[in-house]
Amino acid sequence: MNIKYFFGRALEVLEHFKEHVVVTAKWLLFAVVSGLVIGLVGTGFFMATRWAAQTRADLPWLIYFLPLGGVIIVWLYRMLHDENSTGTNLVLSAIHSGEEIPLKMAPLIFISTVITHLLGGSAGREGAALQLGGSIGNELGRLFKFDQKDQHIMIMCGMSAAFSALFGTPLAASIFSMEVVSVGIMHYAALVPCVVAALIAQKVALYFGATYEVFAIPEIPEFNLVTAIIIGGFALLCALVCIFFVICLHQGEKFYHHFFKNRYVRIVVGGVIIILLTLLVGDQTYNGTGINYIAKFMEGEVIPPAFLLKIIFTALTLGAGFKGGEIVPTFFIGASFGVLFGQAIGFSPVLCAAVGMGAVFCGVTNCPISSLLICFEMFGFEGMPYYLLSIALCYVLSGYYGLYSSQKIVYSKYKTTFVNHQTHQ
Numbered sequence: 001m002n003i004k005y006f007f008g009r010a011l012e013v014l015e016h017f018k019e020h021v022v023v024t025a026k027w028l029l030f031a032v033v034s035g036l037v038i039g040l041v042g043t044g045f046f047m048a049t050r051w052a053a054q055t056r057a058d059l060p061w062l063i064y065f066l067p068l069g070g071v072i073i074v075w076l077y078r079m080l081h082d083e084n085s086t087g088t089n090l091v092l093s094a095i096h097s098g099e100e101i102p103l104k105m106a107p108l109i110f111i112s113t114v115i116t117h118l119l120g121g122s123a124g125r126e127g128a129a130l131q132l133g134g135s136i137g138n139e140l141g142r143l144f145k146f147d148q149k150d151q152h153i154m155i156m157c158g159m160s161a162a163f164s165a166l167f168g169t170p171l172a173a174s175i176f177s178m179e180v181v182s183v184g185i186m187h188y189a190a191l192v193p194c195v196v197a198a199l200i201a202q203k204v205a206l207y208f209g210a211t212y213e214v215f216a217i218p219e220i221p222e223f224n225l226v227t228a229i230i231i232g233g234f235a236l237l238c239a240l241v242c243i244f245f246v247i248c249l250h251q252g253e254k255f256y257h258h259f260f261k262n263r264y265v266r267i268v269v270g271g272v273i274i275i276l277l278t279l280l281v282g283d284q285t286y287n288g289t290g291i292n293y294i295a296k297f298m299e300g301e302v303i304p305p306a307f308l309l310k311i312i313f314t315a316l317t318l319g320a321g322f323k324g325g326e327i328v329p330t331f332f333i334g335a336s337f338g339v340l341f342g343q344a345i346g347f348s349p350v351l352c353a354a355v356g357m358g359a360v361f362c363g364v365t366n367c368p369i370s371s372l373l374i375c376f377e378m379f380g381f382e383g384m385p386y387y388l389l390s391i392a393l394c395y396v397l398s399g400y401y402g403l404y405s406s407q408k409i410v411y412s413k414y415k416t417t418f419v420n421h422q423t424h425q
Contacts, residue, residue, distance in 0.1 A: 024192060027153075031193035034140055034157045035200025038133050042165025043205040045110055045132060049125045052118035053288050063120035063278060063287065067271030070322060073112040074263045080104045088127055088325075089406035091134035091159065095152045095181050105135040112323035120287040121274060122313035126166050127325020127403075130177075133162025153190045156181070160194040161201035167327075168205070168212030170198040172374035179367040180404070183423075184411025213291065215298045215379055217350050223385040227347075234341050234352060235359055235390040239397035241337055242363025245311050246401040246424075249326065252319030263321060270320020277313065286313040289324075290332035294357075297335040300349040306336035326403050327361070334360030351386060354379045359390040363398035366407065366423070371395075400424045 056062050094101045113128040137158020141151035159177035164170040174195045178186045221227055260266035278284055285293055286309050296302075314329040338356025342349030354375065362371035368391050375387040400409050402423030412419050 027193045028196060030140070030144060030154065031157055031196035032200060034137060034154065034193070035161050035197040036204060037140065038136050038158050038161035038197065039165050039201030039204030041106070041110075041132065041136060042129060042162045042201055043208045043210055045113075045125070045129065045162075046166050046205060046210050047208075048110070048114045049117050049289075052114050053292075056118055056120055056284070056288065060284060062118060063275055063284065066119040066121060066274055067268040069115045069119040069121075070267030070271045070320065071264055073115055073323060074267050074321060076108060076112060078263075080108060088130050088134075089404055091131055091155060092181055092404055092406035094134070094138060095155055095187075101135050101138040101155070103135055103139045106132050106139075109135075109323055113325075116317070116322040116324045117288050119271075120278065120284060121271075121317040121322040121324065122287055122290070122310065122329065123317055123322060123324020123326075124289050124328030124330070125325050126163055126327040128323060129162035129166040129325065130159045133158035133160070137161070153187070153193055156187065156190040157193040157197045161197040164198035165201040165205040165210070168202055168210065169374050169377040170195075170202045171377050172370045173198040173202075175373060176365075176367055176370040179370050180365055180407060182408045182410045183366045183402075183413070184409065213295065213378065215295070215354065217298075217348075217354055217379055217383060219348065220351055220383050220386075221348055227386075228389060230345065230347055231355060231386050231390050232393055234338070234355065235393035236397055237341065238334065238337065238356060238359040238390065239363055239394045239399075241307065241333065242360055242394065242398045243401050245315075245330070245333060245360075246364055246403060248311050248315040249318060249403065250405075252315035254319075256319050256321070267321040270316060270322065273316055273320075274313065277316070281309065286310050289328040291328055294328075294332055294335050297332075297339050297353045298350055300339060300343070300353075302336050302339040302343070302349075304340055307333045307340065310336065326364070330361050330364055331357045334358070351383060354383060355386050355390045358387050359394040362391045363394045364401075364403050366395065366398075366400075366402050366409075368392060368395040 090101060109128045109131045113125060116123050134155045137154045138151060141154035146154060156177040160173045163176060164173035177194055178190050256266045256270060260269055278287060290310060310329055310332050334356035335353040338352035339349040342352035358371045358375040362368050371391045372387055396413055400423055405422055407423050409419055409421055409423060411417065
């Protein structure tokens with residue numbers, strides 16, 4: 001009897017294991033395909049945005065064509081009947097509710113983001129990469145005739161691949177696409193395809209010459225009660241910066257929509273405003289992604305209003321209808337604010353810049369695990385206690401504000417309570 005039971009259980013275990021192997025093999029295959037396809041597209045996008053930034057740096061007068069570039073962007077979206085596209089929000093909604101992501105989103109966001117960067121709009125590229133990867137991942141799911149649930153995994157897989165190709169952080173990219181969808185839960189079913197696609201996409205990008213920023217922090221102070229209190233206070237201030245940035249982004253969009261109903265007029269006015277602000281500032285520090293200036297912040301150099309000016313430039317650019325992401329501007333804001341804080345109190349401005357980048361990224365995306373991982377990949381593990389404490393505190397203190405209106409707060413940040421509502425705008 002015991003022998004029969006033993007063999008019966010063994011056969012049952014083997015049957016289950018076989019199912020697991022088949023499912024894993026399936027996702028490995030499709031993750032490899034996604035990583036290769038989206039890695040190639042993401043590499044092209046990386047090269048195009050890098051070319052745009054370098055060309056504008058060499059030809060600063062290109063900024064005077066920003067209103068014309070805006071007209072081209074609006075015309076492209078109108079021509080392809082995608083005027084009401086909500087960008088990254090549509091990608092998140094597709095995972096929640098099964099909304100369709102049109103494949104045309106990929107070329108539209110690719111071209112329009114390059115135009116925005118070339119002509120001096122203040123925007124990032126990783127947010128655009130999420131749209132790019134989500135759109136292509138969704139189309140691959142349709143091509144493979146996946147059901148709706150598997151198609152959702154393909155969207156997350158595509159997001160991870162594109163994020164990894166653009167930013168070179170496969171660890172954070174693998175988790176971010178699962179974490180950003182719903183605050184409080186993660187879809188671990190997507191873990192294997194997201195990890196594999198992210199790793200392959202990064203290797204593809206590196207093979208074709210992509211380069212990524214990695215920053216060294218020369219001296220990290222000892223983590224003790226005093227330094228913990230300092231970082232705790234800094235995290236509180238970062239949470240306020242996060243809330244202010246999110247409110248500015250959404251109110252900027254509402255401002256344009258309220259006063260300028262016509263999309264062409266709206267984006268032309270926005271372009272003119274950015275030109276005037278640039279002339280007022282006297283240089284183009286706050287145009288484009290600002291990634292080059294983050295390197296200067298990591299050397300302890302900053303002017304006091306830098307973080308505030310980047311918030312204003314980015315809100316006025318994206319609110320007008322120009323395309324791009326919010327993530328690199330978020331890093332710019334966090335790094336510049338961190339240096340300012342460190343200089344003000346005499347505490348390692350370079351470490352504060354790194355901590356600020358992680359904390360502000362967490363506060364606006366509500367993704368603490370991804371934020372911690374991205375700090376490890378960009379700055380190393382030595383500052384772990386500082387990143388860990390600041391990200392945890394900023395996650396809680398920033399409340400339910402967030403960049404993406406389609407992001408769902410499934411469980412409360414403060415209790416083990418199911419809340420299921422949208423982020424605050």
